[in-house]
Amino acid sequence: MLSQTQSRYLTTIGFALLALLFASDLLLKPPKELVSLAIACISALYFTATLFVGLKERKKGAVVASAVGVVTAIASFFI
């Protein structure tokens, strides 16, 4: 697991992005495909960020899990 400060920072940004997307989904009513794409992008972005932080902090478990997260986020387009 990444350090507590970094984890809190990343999670807050992730939740903020998700809340922003939810608000814009309610107000602007974009097409569903676009919303799904945006969710996948947020997911990919989040796990990319954790991957970089994991590399910086040299935490193997976090790096592997982040890599799996990134791959899954990209694969979720095609499932």
Added chain:
Amino acid sequence: MKKCLPSIVSAALCLSFVMTPFVPVAAAYADEGSPAESSEIYVRDNYDEKYDISLFERGRCTDSYSKAWCDSHGFANNRTVPHKVKLNAKEEACLRDPYLAGTAEVIAGLVTTGPGGDLFATAMTSYRLFTCMF
């Protein structure tokens, strides 16, 4: 009176336990109504004769049973039957995503950023499922 009280309570409890299995049956019979009532057909405003079932109209009696069975068992109005229904292609596709990608993301979120990341990944997966279904 004090001596009788435990006996009365026990008898009442026994009776309630014995009668419990019959309550849903009684409710089902009560729901059938009189023949005049059952002749009324309850359908939604957007009822489609071409059998295009929306998500909220799933599980009607004739989806799973014959018309004769439905008529004879108090489902002449083709109301929904409480039982497991088959998912359509869209629903299966929508569920596959949380099963595979969602699970992986939730575990990855937990491993990388702890409970906060787990919660974030769960929220994201739920939102994705909601967007896909509705």
